[in-house]
Amino acid sequence: MGFCRARTPGGPSRHSARIVFRPLKKKITVGSFKERDVVLKNDRRIVAPRGLAALAVALLFALSSGATAHDIPNDVTIQAFVKPAGERLHLLVRAPLRACRDVDFPKRGPGYLDLARADASLREAALLWISGNIELYEGDRRLPEPKVLNVRVSLESDRSFGSYEEALAHVRSARLPDDTEIYWNQGLLDVLFEYPIEAGASDFSIHPRFDGLGLRVITVLRFLPPSGVVRAFELSGDPGLVRLDPRLHQAALRFIEAGFFHILDGIDHLLFLFCLVIPLRRFRSLVAVITAFTVAHSITLIASAYNLAPDALWFPPLIETLIAISIVYMALENIVGRGVERRWIIAFGFGLVHGFGFSFALRQTLQFAGSHLLVSLLSFNIGVELGQLLVLALLIPALVALFRYVVAERLGTIILSALVAHSGWHWMTERASQLSQFPWPKLDAALAAHAMRWLMVMLILGALIWLVSEVLRRRAERQGKRAVREDLNLANDTVRSTFDV
Known part of the structure; x- marks a missing residue:
């Protein structure tokens, strides 16, 4: 250890103590030191004997080795x-x-x-x-x-x-x-x-x-x-x-709970549901839309559980991107004010996409199904529906009060949908950027066969949608004709009673 003269800017020279730690002569197995200079920046002269420096080094090694022995593995x-x-x-x-x-x-x-x-x-x-x-x-x-x-x-x-x-x-x-x-x-x-x-x-x-x-x-x-x-x-x-x-009821209860909390944690699914119901706040109008969404995501969820969905790396980011697109589309449709009458068809189509999204979260949970796979899947869907009903029970009264006392219905629909579209747009661009980093599959026989299977499924589902749509349309026409006949009969009765008088 020695002293050196140090001069501070604009002031007199001062003494500064320099302590030099030199390598110990005794071999240390845990590592080696390089010579290190430590300058104590104060006005006091410190004299540290070589033994004190050696003791400090030994203590440092002891603490270091002790901490290493008790490190928690990653x-x-x-x-x-x-x-x-x-x-x-x-x-x-x-x-x-x-x-x-x-x-x-x-x-x-x-x-x-x-x-x-x-x-x-x-x-x-x-x-x-x-x-x-x-x-x-x-x-x-x-x-x-x-x-x-x-x-x-x-x-x-x-x-x-x-x-x-x-x-x-x-x-x-x-x-x-x-x-x-x-x-x-x-x-x-x-x-x-x-x-x-x-x-x-x-x-x-x-x-x-x-x-x-x-x-x-x-x-x-x-x-x-x-x-x-x-x-x-x-x-x-x-x-x-x-x-x-697990027994059947134990698996069912576990998956009902999993579905219930999954829908409450899935902000993208909740925003899509929010866009669905903004223009539809009557129970009768909501039944068809929510039922279509439920049936659709149940189909793809069960299909994924039975390994009918692609297992490629690009598939999850593709579905996540499509989910964001569904949110943006529904929000823009609310702003434009079209397609409300056929909203159940749109809900069914996007419900197929959201079902794949549900399946990604369900993969790790399926190991708890035991021998009750189908019951567990249906129970998960029941949990999702219970969560949706809870959200709707809170959301619809809030929307009714908002449009009645705070803002006009049309203006409120545009403002809320624009806010949702803004969030969905950011998700869409971020997820599309992630999707672009994955290589697309090669066009081979296996991919063609897989695509043909899903094409057949889509055709069958499309036929079912058309059939249900026709049944509902004819039912509405019959109800309309019946209402017209009732109105005509009422008018005739009114005219007769007038002339009788």
Whole structure:
């Protein structure tokens, strides 16, 4: 450490202390320092002995290494199998060791896991971070704490968790040799738990709370019931209680709830619905429009669930762009003031597009349907309709009051539709820009066959729309003729009564 003369602008020279941290002679394995100069800008002379500087560096390294040891991993993937059999249930789990923090794994050399002495710490990690974060239920009864049957460390390159049989055989096999050089935070922890149960055919549910193991945690779970039908789940963070093989009413209630909250969270769907009903505030006029929209999005939603929709990367941004276009179109139609009489046809056409949009949000939820796919889809639609009815119940009285006490109906319709069109236009341009970044499919036989299938569906739907339209038109004509005849009869009766008098 030395002193140098420093001159401040417009003032006398001053002393400034310079502390030079030089590399330690002792080798430090965690890293190396370059010479660093620190100038203390004050008027006081500071004399720091070399030992104090060395102590500061050592403390800095200690804090740094301690923080690194307890860092939360960014991405963690948990693999698990749940298999009930007889009066016991096996839970087979694989988790990365780096997610099992605060466990003192024995190490040797530069940080290799000491496999000869690691069994106790591995069992501690299994109980603390795995079974401690899982709640298993048989019916409504929570299962007691499990027994750890087997625990071992595997290399990150191991692929034995592709099936339950391979994973079970691997966990029960001999452990890695003691001289295996594997860093403690680069291994995989494989554990086999056993729970006591009453019967393998019971209804089981699980609540995995692995969200504390990392910033982003994915749990890949497979349930193997005695029936032999494997249920696969991909869960993110803390998904709440998951019924591994739900009954029909349980799946229906879950999907009704999902549909209800999805329509309330979908601002683009709500704006389209808003544009639909601005000119139509009477119940009789709304029935045909809302029914057409519901039937249409139910068709494409079910078709997507049965893998009848394209699975190309460009398809979701195309649908999102078309949804924005539907909002702009309906808003402009309100401004122009045309097409109100045939609005149910427009609602049906755009409802087909919105159904694909619903299906994108439903993809991750379908894993909870169990064996009740169709019931779950219909239940989701019921939830969507309940959400729409709630929105309409709040929206229509508000529009009636607005047009009666605040602004004239025509002017209010134009202003509200213009605001919606402005938002829809921005969405349309943004989504169209995203769509332009995806390559379009090549024109081959597979694409042509897929297009022909959808063309046939569209033709059938078009024929149904025309048929319904004709039925409604003829019904309206009959009602009109009946009304004319009633008016003529009333006029004749009036004339006769006048002459009789």
